[in-house]
Amino acid sequence: MIKRFTVILLLTGLATIFIGLALGYVPDGSLNQSARYYAENTVSDTGAANIVTAIIVTYRGLDTLGEVTVLFLTAAIVGLVLTRGAKAGKGKPMLASGELLSTGAGLLVPLILLLGVYVFVNGHLTPGGGFQGGAILASGIMLVLLSDPMKDFSHRLIAVIESVSGLVFITVGILGILLGAGFLDNNLLPLGKLGELFSAGTIPLVYSLVGLKVGAEFSSMLVNLSETEGS
Amino acid sequence: MNTLLTGMSIILVIAMIVSALMAISKRRLSIAILSAGLVSLIASAMFLLLAAPDVAMTEAAIGSGLTTFLFFFVLGRVRGESDD
Numbered sequence A: 001m002i003k004r005f006t007v008i009l010l011l012t013g014l015a016t017i018f019i020g021l022a023l024g025y026v027p028d029g030s031l032n033q034s035a036r037y038y039a040e041n042t043v044s045d046t047g048a049a050n051i052v053t054a055i056i057v058t059y060r061g062l063d064t065l066g067e068v069t070v071l072f073l074t075a076a077i078v079g080l081v082l083t084r085g086a087k088a089g090k091g092k093p094m095l096a097s098g099e100l101l102s103t104g105a106g107l108l109v110p111l112i113l114l115l116g117v118y119v120f121v122n123g124h125l126t127p128g129g130g131f132q133g134g135a136i137l138a139s140g141i142m143l144v145l146l147s148d149p150m151k152d153f154s155h156r157l158i159a160v161i162e163s164v165s166g167l168v169f170i171t172v173g174i175l176g177i178l179l180g181a182g183f184l185d186n187n188l189l190p191l192g193k194l195g196e197l198f199s200a201g202t203i204p205l206v207y208s209l210v211g212l213k214v215g216a217e218f219s220s221m222l223v224n225l226s227e228t229e230g231s
Numbered sequence B: 001m002n003t004l005l006t007g008m009s010i011i012l013v014i015a016m017i018v019s020a021l022m023a024i025s026k027r028r029l030s031i032a033i034l035s036a037g038l039v040s041l042i043a044s045a046m047f048l049l050l051a052a053p054d055v056a057m058t059e060a061a062i063g064s065g066l067t068t069f070l071f072f073f074v075l076g077r078v079r080g081e082s083d084d
Helices: A001-025 A033-046 A051-059 A061-083 A098-121 A130-147 A155-179 A203-227 B005-023 B029-049 B053-083
Strands: none
Touching: A001 A130, A033 A051, A051 A061, A051 A203, A061 A155, A061 A203, A098 A130, A098 A203, A098 B029, A130 A203, A130 B053, A203 B029, A203 B053
């Protein structure tokens, strides 16, 4: 009774807050100071057509490094917890998945992987980028796992992709300190022409590395989850 | 925001609330998981309407794609364990 009452009280409180916010909402007439800076100077500073990517990779590159580190820690902890006691080898063989799923997976997985790579390589031109592309890559791996749960994925390969891309990411950042204006400075490579694939300095390189790293981390979590036995 | 966009967002928000209610009220877990994925899918359409395609992509890939499958994975695991 008390529990239900508390829930209702909480909901009405939230509702009053949100209704108050919605009634008092007035759209801004112009961009605020930092938004105006980004809108006006992104192209001349970084050469990226997608302002969101320029902010994520260049202006706030350190935050992106932090996010990737958090994701790495999560994947490491999942691996640590799940691989303990899972060394006993494969258990009983599962039922084969349906014809529809296995045929569909064979057709769709290459296309999904291609879409993921496209999304993170074109991160500086079109919406999307490393995190989205990495998640799309991992969902391709997920489809493989669903259609064939017994498939052996090379943990070593995933680990190598993950660590090499992380290492190159940090190296590009430190090269920015040594050769450019600061950590993750993107003027190491020529800015190029706006809207071309090889433009915007180091942004495509860094975002592709982030995409590979995120994809490898998600995939390692999924593979670990699927390889653990039930008990 | 013009009338068409406002109407579409109202429809999307109502659909989102309905599927969220389904997600917590259905007894069958698989339907609840699917409704939770539907909430994320409609949310990503909503982000697209609000001119935030980057956020919409993240929401569609992680919120409605990966987490839904992950829930099904874990559901299958838990069921398999209770059968033993």
